[in-house]
Amino acid sequence: MQSRWDIGQPEKPTLNSDTEQLKSELLTLNMGPQHPATHGVLRIEIWTDSEIVAHAIPHLGYLHRSMEKHAENLDFRGVIPFVDRLDYLASMNMEWTYAMTIEKMLGTEVPRRAELLRILTGELQRIASHLMAFGTYALDLGAFSPFLYAFDYREKILRLFEEVSGARLLYNYIWIGGLWNDWTDEQLTRVGVFCDEMEEEAKKYHELVSMNRIFVERTANVGIMNIQDCLDFGASGPVLRGAGMKWDLRKNAPYSLYNEFDFDVPVGTGEVGQVGDCWNRYIVRMKEVGESIKIIRQVLEKLEPGPIMGKVPKVMKLPAGEVYVRAECPRGELAFHLVAKADEKTPYRLKVKSPCFTHTSMLPRVAPGQMIADFVATVGSIDIVLGEVDR
Amino acid sequence: MSTQVHHSSVKQYFASLANGISTTLKGMWITFRYVWAVKPVSIEYPEIREVLPERARMRLFNDTQNCISCTQCAMACPVDCIYIASEKLPEGTEIKKTSNGQSIRLKLNQFTIDTALCCYCGLCTTVCPTECLTHSHDYEFSAYTIDQMKYDYLAPDIVAWRDRIVK
Numbered sequence: 001m002q003s004r005w006d007i008g009q010p011e012k013p014t015l016n017s018d019t020e021q022l023k024s025e026l027l028t029l030n031m032g033p034q035h036p037a038t039h040g041v042l043r044i045e046i047w048t049d050s051e052i053v054a055h056a057i058p059h060l061g062y063l064h065r066s067m068e069k070h071a072e073n074l075d076f077r078g079v080i081p082f083v084d085r086l087d088y089l090a091s092m093n094m095e096w097t098y099a100m101t102i103e104k105m106l107g108t109e110v111p112r113r114a115e116l117l118r119i120l121t122g123e124l125q126r127i128a129s130h131l132m133a134f135g136t137y138a139l140d141l142g143a144f145s146p147f148l149y150a151f152d153y154r155e156k157i158l159r160l161f162e163e164v165s166g167a168r169l170l171y172n173y174i175w176i177g178g179l180w181n182d183w184t185d186e187q188l189t190r191v192g193v194f195c196d197e198m199e200e201e202a203k204k205y206h207e208l209v210s211m212n213r214i215f216v217e218r219t220a221n222v223g224i225m226n227i228q229d230c231l232d233f234g235a236s237g238p239v240l241r242g243a244g245m246k247w248d249l250r251k252n253a254p255y256s257l258y259n260e261f262d263f264d265v266p267v268g269t270g271e272v273g274q275v276g277d278c279w280n281r282y283i284v285r286m287k288e289v290g291e292s293i294k295i296i297r298q299v300l301e302k303l304e305p306g307p308i309m310g311k312v313p314k315v316m317k318l319p320a321g322e323v324y325v326r327a328e329c330p331r332g333e334l335a336f337h338l339v340a341k342a343d344e345k346t347p348y349r350l351k352v353k354s355p356c357f358t359h360t361s362m363l364p365r366v367a368p369g370q371m372i373a374d375f376v377a378t379v380g381s382i383d384i385v386l387g388e389v390d391r
Numbered sequence: 392m393s394t395q396v397h398h399s400s401v402k403q404y405f406a407s408l409a410n411g412i413s414t415t416l417k418g419m420w421i422t423f424r425y426v427w428a429v430k431p432v433s434i435e436y437p438e439i440r441e442v443l444p445e446r447a448r449m450r451l452f453n454d455t456q457n458c459i460s461c462t463q464c465a466m467a468c469p470v471d472c473i474y475i476a477s478e479k480l481p482e483g484t485e486i487k488k489t490s491n492g493q494s495i496r497l498k499l500n501q502f503t504i505d506t507a508l509c510c511y512c513g514l515c516t517t518v519c520p521t522e523c524l525t526h527s528h529d530y531e532f533s534a535y536t537i538d539q540m541k542y543d544y545l546a547p548d549i550v551a552w553r554d555r556i557v558k
Contacts (some may be wrong), residue, residue, distance in 0.1 A: 078469035081512035145422050159444075166446035166526065172512045180517075181446065208418045215413035306411050 021152040037376045040386030056367035063390040070349040074355035084170040087388040092125035093329040095174040101325040101336040113306035114178040120299045123292040128157040129330035130285045131384040140380035178309035220273025223378030237332025242268040242281030356384040448526040453544040456488040457523035460497040464515035472508035476501035507540035
């Protein structure tokens with residue numbers, strides 16, 4: 001299928017004189033690995049014709065820490081600190097998915113309070129991650145102050161996480177079978193207060209950035225990933241929803257206790273620009289913050305005192321077999337494919353299916369025909385974390 | 392940039408202009424309000440220090456007087472940064488007790504943690520049966536060489552931290 005962006009090499013300029021022949025060739029340019037717009041250590045080799053990107057090739061591996069191989073030498077509990085380091089902006093969701101993988105294999109029953117608190121932390125982490133995405137995206141496009149406002153509010157979430165888990169970024173909080181620590185009532189009250197503040201703050205962000213004319217001009221109709229491309233490449237999360245498909249694992253394949261909750265799945269509607277462009281991907285994230293607040297409020301209503309740790313064997317050995325568990329993380333569908341052998345304390349193989357990797361692979365598809373400045377906007381809008389791409 | 396705005400009429404041209412100016416002013420007003428309406432949130436670090444939460448995981452500290460050399464922490468460690476060496480107590484030695492009543496049956500010869508390797512995950516502190524291995528709240532320990540990041544918790548100067556650090 002020929003996408004309208006897929007123009008291959010740009011046309012040579014037509015010359016007035018027959019004798020005058022200008023030589024035209026593509027200029028190879030490296031964006032990254034230390035480029036601020038690549039959100040980490042991603043190197044993108046761009047072939048440009050003046051301002052137009054003719055071709056973009058992402059080069060991966062600068063943050064490769066062979067996490068999958070490491071996991072094969074660690075006991076099942078010891079993998080959690082490594083799983084944290086995949087998507088370091090949404091560690092809670094990473095831990096949660098990994099814990100679900102092992103629990104499915106063990107057949108552990110997680111107590112209700114632990115499940116609810118997992119949803120609470122997962123959704124708070126989603127807000128924190130989307131705030132980071134919002135702040136850095138505005139920063140990419142040249143607006144500095146939204147970044148500071150977003151970090152101020154992200155800090156409140158991190159402070160709560162630091163109080164319950166002990167760390168700000170790499171928590172090791174969600175354990176196999178439950179949680180490490182319980183939340184106190186005082187902390188839960190603060191979560192409620194935070195939700196109220198965040199709702200007000202989100203309105204401010206909407207006025208400040210979403211509807212700003214400069215921002216709209218930079219993002220609307222830019223970097224269009226249409227629904228067919230998204231399905232072909234296997235995109236998920238805000239990228240897929242920004243392209244107009246209502247697909248959220250929390251709704252479509254509910255895990256944990258998500259089927260008890262009432263929330264919407266925001267999709268890109270094309271109210272500004274068109275479906276699948278940078279603006280729609282961005283607005284899906286901002287709307288998801290609102291939905292997460294909705295879920296957190298419901299969690300706070302449902303919470304009752306109870307145990308937070310299920311029964312797990314002290315020396316953990318899984319039955320032989322394999323399992324594939326996926327969950328909706330802030331950046332899309334994260335999945336773990338675990339192969340275990342009987343009477344072994346370590347995973348035989350732990351494959352990570354990362355959403356960011358899929359989204360990075362879509363860059364060469366959307367890049368041709370864009371201006372370099374628009375390409376920066378596109379890279380920012382898919383919101384990749386290189387820890388997860390390279391693993 | 393690549394969006395091509397086609398103004399079909401003069402009216403639309405001015406509407407677009409008004410939209411641009413109003414949204415920009417709105418954003419500038421929000422930012423301008425921060426001059427007086429919002430208090431600063433940043434801390435002037437060396438002078439003013441943030442009070443860390445109770446569970447904050449900073450540098451590890453082992454209270455070696457309570458350690459029974461069970462090596463559970465070293466086994467739980469995902470990065471293998473804890474080095475423990477111990478031997479059997481010579482016969483006839485008085486067996487000491489830890490603060491929670493466990494007998495110390497081994498003589499601890501070495502307890503070193505390489506904080507440069509440590510990933511501060513806290514798994515070692517959860518398995519410790521005598522709760523002698525804890526995360527302290529000390530986070531300022533930069534060193535000139537990587538060897539200085541290895542802390543031998545039997546060294547007298549580090550044992551002296553006990554009164555200062557132990558929670």
